[in-house]
Amino acid sequence: MSSILEVQGLTKRFGGLTAVKDMRFDVGRGEIVGILGPNGAGKTTLFNLLTSFIRPDEGRALFNGVDLGRHTPAQVVNLGLARTFQLCRPFVGMSVLENVMVACYSPRGRASGEGPRERSLRMLEDVGLAHKADTPAELLSYGDQRRLEIARALATDPLLLLLDEPFAGLGSSEIEPLSALIRRLHGERGLSILIIEHKLREFMQLVQRVVAIDFGELIAVGDAQDIVRHPKVVEAYIGKSEVDLVTA
Ligand SMILES: Nc1ncnc2c1ncn2[C@@H]1O[C@H](COP(=O)(O)OP(=O)(O)OP(=O)(O)O)[C@@H](O)[C@H]1O
Numbered sequence: 001m002s003s004i005l006e007v008q009g010l011t012k013r014f015g016g017l018t019a020v021k022d023m024r025f026d027v028g029r030g031e032i033v034g035i036l037g038p039n040g041a042g043k044t045t046l047f048n049l050l051t052s053f054i055r056p057d058e059g060r061a062l063f064n065g066v067d068l069g070r071h072t073p074a075q076v077v078n079l080g081l082a083r084t085f086q087l088c089r090p091f092v093g094m095s096v097l098e099n100v101m102v103a104c105y106s107p108r109g110r111a112s113g114e115g116p117r118e119r120s121l122r123m124l125e126d127v128g129l130a131h132k133a134d135t136p137a138e139l140l141s142y143g144d145q146r147r148l149e150i151a152r153a154l155a156t157d158p159l160l161l162l163l164d165e166p167f168a169g170l171g172s173s174e175i176e177p178l179s180a181l182i183r184r185l186h187g188e189r190g191l192s193i194l195i196i197e198h199k200l201r202e203f204m205q206l207v208q209r210v211v212a213i214d215f216g217e218l219i220a221v222g223d224a225q226d227i228v229r230h231p232k233v234v235e236a237y238i239g240k241s242e243v244d245l246v247t248a
Contacts, residue, residue, distance in 0.1 A: 004029045004160050004192045009059030010049055012042075012216075019045040021216040022059065027160065032186050032193045034207035036200065036227065038236065042216035043196045044086060047162050050194075051083050052076050063160065078107050080159035086168060086196075088145035090137035096148055097133040100124060103155035112157060123151040127181060143174035147181070154185070161185075163195040167202055175199075179206055200228060212236075 005027040012020040020042045027033045035043050048054045050061050052073050061068045063081055071079065090099050100123050103109055104116035112119060124130040127147040132140065140148060146166055153161055166182070167175045179202060185191055197203055203210060203224050210227040212220040214236040220227055227233055 002029055003027060004031075004064060005050070005194070006062040007046075007050075007059075008062065010046070010056050010061055011058035012045055012049055012054065013057050019216050020049060020056075023213070023216075023218055025211045025218065025221055027192055027194055030186075030190045030192055031209065032182075032195065032207045034203045034210045034224070035194065035196045035213065036198075036203060036210050036233070037213040038198075041213045043213065044164060045216075046213075047083060047164055047196065050076075050162065051081065077156050077158075080108060080157070081162070082153035082156045082158035082160075083162035084146070084149040084153055084164055084166065086164045088142070088149050090140070090145060090148055092136075092138045094137055095134050096124065096129060096137050096140065097121065099137045099148060100151045100155050103152045106156045108157040109155050119155060120151075123155045126154065126185070127151045128177075142169050143178065146170070146178060150181070150185075158191065160192040160194065163193065165196050165198065167197060167199055175202060182206060200224075204228070 003026040007023050007025050010020055010023040023046060037043050049056050050068060052068055052071055056069055063079055066079060068076055091102065097120050100120040101116045104119045109119060121130060121133060124133055127150050129144060129147050129151060132144065137148060166178060183206065186193055195207065207224055210222065210224050211218065212227055212233045219232040219236060220230040
């Protein structure tokens with residue numbers, strides 16, 4: 001499997017704190033990879049580096065061989081790398097449909113040849129939100145806002161989708177359908193996906209490989225089943241009782 005993303009020694013310091021240190025891993029084309037780590041481990045900083053919201057102090061990330069650090073966030077989207085955020089930020093005062101239409105005007109969205117309205121509706125159907133197309137975006141439930149975020153990202157026609165804690169704040173009745181949606185998008189579109197999550201149980205069902213980090217450093221990479229038992233992961237994060245719970 002060739003790599004769509006190659007992270008090569010990325011490092012980011014905030015004053016005396018090294019939030020991401022010499023990070024190295026790959027994402028294969030069409031692969032779902034999870035980033036696992038406790039609060040403050042550097043997961044969102046890593047996403048901010050990949051999407052050029054911030055610049056690395058050292059190292060680089062190659063997307064289809066292109067150095068992402070040399071591009072602006074908008075250019076990164078135009079290369080085919082889209083993200084969602086931990087905190088959903090829809091355009092308020094606009095409908096759900098209009099929120100997605102904005103993304104349809106991106107270069108990759110326009111290149112699809114579909115009209116923005118038609119494309120928007122198709123994306124909303126894809127994520128199960130078409131029936132709420134005319135609803136003001138700020139009135140959506142938390143779970144539906146996550147779907148809207150995904151629809152907006154999909155409208156830019158990504159090759160790699162970064163999902164920042166898509167299950168945060170959701171109840172178990174919302175997590176399973178959202179997880180099924182992510183699996184379907186991966187299966188049907190052949191999307192490569194990099195997903196941050198705290199919840200190991202959800203990871204076990206969803207991801208093909210896990211990158212475990214702690215204090216900004218890579219501590220293990222491997223199958224979810226192996227990572228959950230990896231001594232450094234257990235020590236840093238999970239605790240034996242949690243391993244028993246997750247693997248039960
Ligand atoms: N702009 C910034 N300035 C200073 N320190 C920062 C900045 N952004 C992040 N940090 C620090 O870098 C470390 C990593 O933060 P980051 O948000 O990447 O962690 P995280 O793994 O995403 O955590 P969480 O799961 O809580 O979202 C933390 O100690 C955080 O306080």
